[in-house]
Amino acid sequence: MIKLMVIFIFMVSTTAAKACPIDAFITSVQKEGIKVNSAHRSKEHNKKVGGAKNSFHLLACGARDIQKSSIHNVKEFIRLALLAKYRIIEYKNHIHIDTGESKYLKGTYNNGR
Numbered sequence: 001m002i003k004l005m006v007i008f009i010f011m012v013s014t015t016a017a018k019a020c021p022i023d024a025f026i027t028s029v030q031k032e033g034i035k036v037n038s039a040h041r042s043k044e045h046n047k048k049v050g051g052a053k054n055s056f057h058l059l060a061c062g063a064r065d066i067q068k069s070s071i072h073n074v075k076e077f078i079r080l081a082l083l084a085k086y087r088i089i090e091y092k093n094h095i096h097i098d099t100g101e102s103k104y105l106k107g108t109y110n111n112g113r
Protein backbone atom coordinates (compact mmCIF):
# COMPACT_ATOMS: atom_id res chain seq x y z
CA MET A 1 0.00 0.00 0.00
CA ILE A 2 2.76 2.44 0.94
CA LYS A 3 4.66 1.43 -2.15
CA LEU A 4 1.60 2.23 -4.26
CA MET A 5 1.20 5.61 -2.60
CA VAL A 6 4.83 6.46 -3.25
CA ILE A 7 4.40 5.58 -6.90
CA PHE A 8 1.23 7.65 -7.06
CA ILE A 9 2.89 10.70 -5.46
CA PHE A 10 5.83 10.31 -7.80
CA MET A 11 3.51 10.25 -10.82
CA VAL A 12 1.56 13.30 -9.66
CA SER A 13 4.70 15.30 -8.97
CA THR A 14 6.34 14.43 -12.29
CA THR A 15 3.15 15.27 -14.17
CA ALA A 16 2.96 18.64 -12.48
CA ALA A 17 6.64 19.31 -13.07
CA LYS A 18 6.46 18.53 -16.78
CA ALA A 19 6.02 21.88 -18.46
CA CYS A 20 4.20 22.19 -21.73
CA PRO A 21 5.80 24.29 -24.45
CA ILE A 22 2.58 26.32 -24.59
CA ASP A 23 2.96 27.23 -20.90
CA ALA A 24 6.62 28.05 -21.39
CA PHE A 25 5.59 30.36 -24.22
CA ILE A 26 2.94 32.12 -22.12
CA THR A 27 5.44 32.63 -19.29
CA SER A 28 8.03 33.92 -21.74
CA VAL A 29 5.62 36.66 -22.85
CA GLN A 30 4.50 37.57 -19.34
CA LYS A 31 6.16 36.21 -16.24
CA GLU A 32 3.52 37.06 -13.67
CA GLY A 33 -0.18 37.66 -13.28
CA ILE A 34 -1.43 35.60 -16.19
CA LYS A 35 -4.70 33.93 -15.34
CA VAL A 36 -5.35 30.68 -17.21
CA ASN A 37 -9.08 29.96 -16.99
CA SER A 38 -8.97 26.63 -18.79
CA ALA A 39 -6.15 24.27 -19.64
CA HIS A 40 -6.36 20.50 -20.13
CA ARG A 41 -9.93 19.18 -20.03
CA SER A 42 -11.33 15.71 -19.69
CA LYS A 43 -13.85 14.68 -22.34
CA GLU A 44 -16.64 15.07 -19.78
CA HIS A 45 -15.54 18.49 -18.60
CA ASN A 46 -15.11 19.67 -22.19
CA LYS A 47 -18.68 18.63 -22.98
CA LYS A 48 -19.96 20.40 -19.88
CA VAL A 49 -18.38 23.73 -20.79
CA GLY A 50 -19.56 23.50 -24.39
CA GLY A 51 -16.12 22.92 -25.86
CA ALA A 52 -15.71 21.85 -29.45
CA LYS A 53 -15.80 18.07 -29.95
CA ASN A 54 -12.24 18.04 -31.26
CA SER A 55 -11.08 20.79 -28.89
CA PHE A 56 -7.35 21.22 -28.40
CA HIS A 57 -8.17 21.40 -24.67
CA LEU A 58 -8.49 17.61 -24.80
CA LEU A 59 -4.72 17.39 -25.31
CA ALA A 60 -2.58 17.93 -22.21
CA CYS A 61 -0.46 20.60 -23.87
CA GLY A 62 -2.90 21.58 -26.59
CA ALA A 63 -4.67 24.76 -25.50
CA ARG A 64 -5.05 27.41 -22.84
CA ASP A 65 -7.71 30.04 -22.21
CA ILE A 66 -6.22 33.19 -20.77
CA GLN A 67 -8.26 35.87 -19.09
CA LYS A 68 -7.80 39.02 -21.14
CA SER A 69 -7.81 41.35 -18.15
CA SER A 70 -4.76 39.51 -16.79
CA ILE A 71 -2.66 40.19 -19.89
CA HIS A 72 -0.70 43.46 -19.74
CA ASN A 73 -0.65 43.93 -23.51
CA VAL A 74 -3.19 41.81 -25.39
CA LYS A 75 -2.18 43.05 -28.86
CA GLU A 76 1.47 42.23 -28.21
CA PHE A 77 0.56 38.84 -26.74
CA ILE A 78 -1.38 37.95 -29.89
CA ARG A 79 1.41 39.21 -32.15
CA LEU A 80 4.03 37.09 -30.36
CA ALA A 81 1.77 34.02 -30.27
CA LEU A 82 1.23 34.16 -34.02
CA LEU A 83 4.95 34.70 -34.52
CA ALA A 84 5.54 31.54 -32.46
CA LYS A 85 3.06 29.72 -34.76
CA TYR A 86 0.24 29.28 -32.30
CA ARG A 87 -3.40 29.62 -33.25
CA ILE A 88 -5.28 32.38 -31.52
CA ILE A 89 -9.00 32.75 -31.03
CA GLU A 90 -9.87 36.06 -29.47
CA TYR A 91 -13.04 36.14 -27.42
CA LYS A 92 -14.60 39.04 -25.57
CA ASN A 93 -13.13 38.07 -22.20
CA HIS A 94 -10.40 35.60 -22.99
CA ILE A 95 -7.74 34.60 -25.46
CA HIS A 96 -7.75 30.99 -26.57
CA ILE A 97 -4.32 29.82 -27.65
CA ASP A 98 -3.68 26.40 -29.13
CA THR A 99 -1.23 24.29 -31.10
CA GLY A 100 -3.40 24.09 -34.22
CA GLU A 101 -2.53 25.59 -37.57
CA SER A 102 -1.32 29.10 -36.86
CA LYS A 103 -3.91 31.77 -37.53
CA TYR A 104 -5.93 34.47 -35.88
CA LEU A 105 -9.66 34.04 -35.41
CA LYS A 106 -12.29 36.04 -33.64
CA GLY A 107 -14.50 33.91 -31.40
CA THR A 108 -18.20 34.46 -31.13
CA TYR A 109 -18.91 32.38 -28.05
CA ASN A 110 -17.72 33.62 -24.74
CA ASN A 111 -16.91 30.27 -23.24
CA GLY A 112 -13.65 28.46 -23.77
CA ARG A 113 -13.37 26.29 -26.85
Ligand SMILES: [Zn+2]
Pocket (backbone or CB within 6 Å): 038, 057, 063, 064, 065, 096, 097, 112, 113
Ligand atom coordinates in the same frame (compact mmCIF):
# COMPACT_ATOMS: atom_id res chain seq x y z
ZN1 LIG B 1 -10.02 27.50 -25.24
